[in-house]
Amino acid sequence: MTYPTQPEASHFIDGAYVEDDSGAAIPVIYPATGEIIATLHSATPALVDRALAAARRAQPAWAAMTGTERGRILRRAADIMRARNRELSELETKDTGKPLQETLVADATSGADALEYFGGLAATLSGEHIQMGEDFVYTRREALGVAVGIGAWNYPTQIACWKAAPALACGNTMVFKPSETTPLSALKVAEILLEAGAPPGVFNVVQGYGEVGAQLVEDERVAKVSLTGSVPTGRKVYSAAASGMKSVTMELGGKSPLVIFDDASLEDAVSAAINANFYSTGQVCSNGTRVFVQDGIREAFLKRLSERLKGVKAGDPLDEETNFGPMVSERQREIVEGFIAKGSEEGARLVAGGGRPEGAGFWIEPTVFADVEDDMTIAREEIFGPVMSVFGFATEEEVLERANATIYGLSAGVFTRDLARAHRMVAGLQAGSCWINTYNLTPVEAPFGGMKMSGVGRENGQVAIEHWSQLKTVYVAMGAVEAPF
Ligand code: NAD
Numbered sequence: 447m448t449y450p451t452q453p454e455a456s457h458f459i460d461g462a463y464v465e466d467d468s469g470a471a472i473p474v475i476y477p478a479t480g481e482i483i484a485t486l487h488s489a490t491p492a493l494v495d496r497a498l499a500a501a502r503r504a505q506p507a508w509a510a511m512t513g514t515e516r517g518r519i520l521r522r523a524a525d526i527m528r529a530r531n532r533e534l535s536e537l538e539t540k541d542t543g544k545p546l547q548e549t550l551v552a553d554a555t556s557g558a559d560a561l562e563y564f565g566g567l568a569a570t571l572s573g574e575h576i577q578m579g580e581d582f583v584y585t586r587r588e589a590l591g592v593a594v595g596i597g598a599w600n601y602p603t604q605i606a607c608w609k610a611a612p613a614l615a616c617g618n619t620m621v622f623k624p625s626e627t628t629p630l631s632a633l634k635v636a637e638i639l640l641e642a643g644a645p646p647g648v649f650n651v652v653q654g655y656g657e658v659g660a661q662l663v664e665d666e667r668v669a670k671v672s673l674t675g676s677v678p679t680g681r682k683v684y685s686a687a688a689s690g691m692k693s694v695t696m697e698l699g700g701k702s703p704l705v706i707f708d709d710a711s712l713e714d715a716v717s718a719a720i721n722a723n724f725y726s727t728g729q730v731c732s733n734g735t736r737v738f739v740q741d742g743i744r745e746a747f748l749k750r751l752s753e754r755l756k757g758v759k760a761g762d763p764l765d766e767e768t769n770f771g772p773m774v775s776e777r778q779r780e781i782v783e784g785f786i787a788k789g790s791e792e793g794a795r796l797v798a799g800g801g802r803p804e805g806a807g808f809w810i811e812p813t814v815f816a817d818v819e820d821d822m823t824i825a826r827e828e829i830f831g832p833v834m835s836v837f838g839f840a841t842e843e844e845v846l847e848r849a850n851a852t853i854y855g856l857s858a859g860v861f862t863r864d865l866a867r868a869h870r871m872v873a874g875l876q877a878g879s880c881w882i883n884t885y886n887l888t889p890v891e892a893p894f895g896g897m898k899m900s901g902v903g904r905e906n907g908q909v910a911i912e913h914w915s916q917l918k919t920v921y922v923a924m925g926a927v928e929a930p931f
Contacts (some may be wrong), residue, residue, distance in 0.1 A: 448536075449533045451483040452483070453484065457489055457493060470488040471487060472629060473485055474629060477808045488653055491661060494665075497652045504648050505647075508614070514569040516617065519644050521566065523638050523639050524558040530554070531550065537630055538631050539763050541630045543771045557607030563891065571911065578921075580924040581923050582924075587915050587916075588915060588916055589617030592620070593618045594621050594622075594623070598625050599628040602629075602631045602632060609672045609905070616914040618915075620650065622651050623653070626653065629653045670695075670914070671687045672697075676699050696896075697896065698896060700854045701735060702856055703734060703738060703858050703859070705839075705861065706737065706861040707860075707867065708741075712743060718859060718885040721885055723735060725886065727771050727772065727831065728782075728832035735829065748797060748816055760809060772810070773809070774808070782831030785823065786824075789815045794816070798813060812834075814836065815836065850875065857879045858877035860872060860883075878893075893906055
């Protein structure tokens, strides 16, 4: 069965699909073929206003429900999402180009995990009681109000759910703007939440380019902004939010190190390096794109990696045997090709890929550079494509310093069988998420977010509640009030 890709309308506001074709057209392109599979329209300022008004109207009643009631709706949404996994995964594959082999297990399923997890936490939200002699203080954990979520194009369903689930669990309502490159699946999240029992206006979706995001961020009705995107966009959104004193969560880019010591399991290290660079065609923020391999095993690592790359199966993303898809867009492919050219120009050794396969669609080969030096462009800048850079190193001290010599701080990985060294390394690494002897596992139970330029705040885990709610302190006097006169 094939599911339609053209949605009923571009936006989802106040519990219903809404169209307004006076906004700029947003063509949705299937990256595997370059075909247009849907056409949506950017929200006009009036529609953005309507979505914010709906979220504002719905918020007090949503926050007044018990956490158990809100949680039940989120958990029901998780069940609906899992039941519709195949349809949602096919849509995600058409929207992003990611192989169905991935989307079936990583997109709607991880969105459902977030809805289930925060649905469970909703009933546990509480304040504390502080006794002050006869008097006492209590705290109330309250919603922030209307929240704005803005998404990137690599994990559209997951990003919508990682923001909506904790936001709604805490009693906020949301207006979500997906990336203009992948606008389809957030509409499904909105449909599913409504079907699960979320009142109209609790979760709204408006489509649009950057200026729609900017209008949302600047609106004075908005209390919180959560962005997943690049550092340059993060700077703009954070500054705009700051002038309105809004809370923010910034999930931004990275240039993360994966450090492989010569006592590591070579096979596992190669597997992790593959996952850390080629999953989702390298379009993952936390990717370990700087692979430091200790001198003693570097050539063995490169040899085994070349053998394993023979297992790449690029082709029809809807074929479940395919394990490598195209880039999301022509523009992104051009950016990545620019980096590949720079890598060769600056003297890195191309050991695999680098080319553009024949045919339609935005395909690019999985690419590996060896002998990469720390000051090369491909060593410093986020590429966001399937390009692995392999570096040599001699000592632990040296590699730690080089791994941290970046403006980013999203993630890092260490491969070694020496337990003490593994923990010493992660204690020294400046990164929000570290992995020992694996890479890129991001379960909803574990906090996720960046240090340095990679972000502010954390998504997932119980700590996310802190970022989606606020505390009110209430002092209660039990006796007479003293005054100086
Ligand atoms: P992007 O920064 O170009 O766009 C992100 C979103 O911001 C889009 O929806 C865009 O329309 C919107 N936007 C653009 N200008 C805006 C403005 N002035 N005001 C408000 N919104 C605006 O990012 P992208 O190219 O879609 O995604 C790739 C980037 O996202 C990479 O840097 C990647 O590392 C990062 N990313 C981070 C995470 C994470 O969790 N840390 C996850 C996925 C992607």
